[in-house]
Amino acid sequence: MIKIEIQDLHYTYPGGVEALRGISLTIKPGEQVAMVGQNGSGKTTLVKHLNGLLQPTSGSVLIGGWDTKKAAVAKLAARVGYVFQNPDEQLFSSTVGMEVAFGPHNLGYGDEKVSALVKDALALTELSDKTATNPYDLSATWRKMVALASIISMDTEIVIFDEPTTGQDALSVARIANIIAELRKRGKTVITITHDIDFCAENFERVIALSQGQVLLDGTANEVLGQENILAQTYVDPPQLTRLGKRLRLKETVRNQEEFLAALKKK
Amino acid sequence: MAIVNLQNVTYKYPLTHTPVLSNINLEVKEGEFVAVIGPNGAGKSTLCYTLAGFVPHFFKGELEGKVEVAGVDLKSTPLNEWVRNVGLAFQNPFNQISGAKYTVFEEIAFGLENQGVPRDEMNRRVDQALTMTGIRDLADRSPYSLSGGQQQRVALTSILVMQPKILVLDEPTSQMDPIGTREVFGVIRQMAERGMTVIMAEHKVEWIAEFADRVVALKDGKILLQGVPADVLTSHLLAENGFGTSRYTSAAREALKFNLWPKHLHLPTTLQEAVDGFNLTSAPSPKERGE
Structure with missing residues (x-):
């Protein structure tokens, strides 16, 4: 069970842009966390610290007690999987099957275990019939699934998705929601950066809003997503049905269709 | 009088057998803001590429039917003339940013430089465009040091500065924060009010409903239905065909x-x-x- 502890994290990019300005957070094992906030608020910079791709300028990041400044990126890779925003920055193999097997092979798992992990990841992402296909012969939607599968197959305790729903249609978004639900059942920690606030409301229990490199809000989805004025500071609108609920003066903050209709019936 | 006129347009990419666009008929009036929606693979990006002339001039393949923009016929017009009328913002800003410039300001000026626009006018136009899209504060940053959403604003600005008659946008806000998205839709609406014709592939139906004049729903390369947003976006056909609502x-x-x-x-x-x-x-x- 791997806990994430971030202590007063600061990060300044070479060139002087101060992207993180004192972030402290604890994420418990098995939590499902959405990270929202304005473009340039530091979301991607923050998650790149969790697998050691970036090192703190000051402060610390502990992954299950391992300090990311000391632990090798290769070792962290066994604990933290990170799916890039743009699948094309991640994919390089000539078949989907090889792409998805690369990660677990690299972690040193035996052939039998690798093939079981690959099979499972392909089934979860609905790619089982595309094993022999070149990822670049697939549409962007399916390339995204390959990117997800190639991280899921590493079976890490912590999985990070950077804007998984960008440019995806309704069916694909539903597929991604199913994957996240399955990872939750398996007890994985899932951290997702997203601008799709309705997707965030419908799939995550905890929401962290970042603004200018600091934590603006951190709490349950209903607590955070109801704060229209504070969220506006970081260019986030509450979910559609949350806004509608407020305008209709429903008593509680609602975040999805089920909660909305229940509150409407009570009125 | 339609400024964009597509008649019986069918297109196949090279070495493929299934058309990506099938018998598309579409007329767009000057100053109209048309949103194109559809599941992934419906042909939205290909339609954008066709309007921008990349189909067939860059991607080759087989284009049937007539594509006419501002009275000019696509097949008989070379790309370098075609792009005087039409500007395209790609879905992925990475594909747009030139890689040849060190600052956002220079990046935005790049197209104008190529046209030989005088320096004073160039500075003025870049300044105006940066203000319009709200990225003046990024002017001195490197385009590659920006977040995805910021890069998308740069890509859009670099097209707006050229003042094309027809603005073609392929999911221009896919990586933007929600309020930024709303702002950009507002800017695009303004451009349409000033007479620029806008055709935008987009998934975000909430904003389409508020800002677009017309919606074209594409499915498997064909137009499933089109009309004012209030009609198209509430049609049961959309829900049954895998469109988002x-x-x-x-x-x-x-x-x-x-x-x-x-x-x-x-x-x-x-x-x-x-x-x-x-x-x-x-x-x-x-x-x-x-x-």
Whole structure:
């Protein structure tokens, strides 16, 4: 069970842009966390610290007690999987099957275990019939699934998705929601950066809003997503049905269709 | 008089057998803002590439039918002339940014430089464009040091500065934060009000409902339906064909079953329509209204 502890994290990019300005957070094992906030608020910079791709300028990041400044990126890779925003920055193999097997092979798992992990990841992402296909012969939607599968197959305790729903249609978004639900059942920690606030409301229990490199809000989805004025500071609108609920003066903050209709019936 | 005129357009990429666009007929008036929606693989990007002339001049392949923009025929016009009328913002800003420039300001000026626009005018136009899209504060940053959403604003700005007659946008806000998205839709609406014709592939139906004049729904390379947003976006055909709908529409559709949405009303596509409709079935008491 791997806990994430971030202590007063600061990060300044070479060139002087101060992207993180004192972030402290604890994420418990098995939590499902959405990270929202304005473009340039530091979301991607923050998650790149969790697998050691970036090192703190000051402060610390502990992954299950391992300090990311000391632990090798290769070792962290066994604990933290990170799916890039743009699948094309991640994919390089000539078949989907090889792409998805690369990660677990690299972690040193035996052939039998690798093939079981690959099979499972392909089934979860609905790619089982595309094993022999070149990822670049697939549409962007399916390339995204390959990117997800190639991280899921590493079976890490912590999985990070950077804007998984960008440019995806309704069916694909539903597929991604199913994957996240399955990872939750398996007890994985899932951290997702997203601008799709309705997707965030419908799939995550905890929401962290970042603004200018600091934590603006951190709490349950209903607590955070109801704060229209504070969220506006970081260019986030509450979910559609949350806004509608407020305008209709429903008593509680609602975040999805089920909660909305229940509150409407009570009125 | 239509400024964009597509007649019986069918297109196949090289070495493929299935058309990506099939018998498309589309007329767009000057100053109209048309949103193109559809599941992934429906042909939205290919339609954008066709309007921008990359189909067939860059991608080759087989283009049948007639594509005419501002009275000019696509097949008989070379790309370098075609792009004087049409500007395209790619879905992925990475594909747009030149890689040849060190700052956002220079990046935005790049197209004007190539056209030999005088220096004073160039500076003025770049400045105006940066202000319009709200990225003046990024002017001295490297385009590659920006976040995805910021890069998308740069890509859009670098097209707007060219003042094309037709603006073609392929999911221009896919990586933007929500309020940034709304702002960009506002800027695009303004451009349309000033007479620029806008054709935008987009998934975000909530904003389409509020800002676009017309919606074209594509499925498997064919036009499934088109019309004003309020009609198209509430059509049962969309839900049955894997299109996304706004949460307002789907909540009202479900609420209908419990008599919580007024039967005589159109399903809502925007927040205001939803508020108005739901208030009829669950009007707040005077006390709740603070009276």
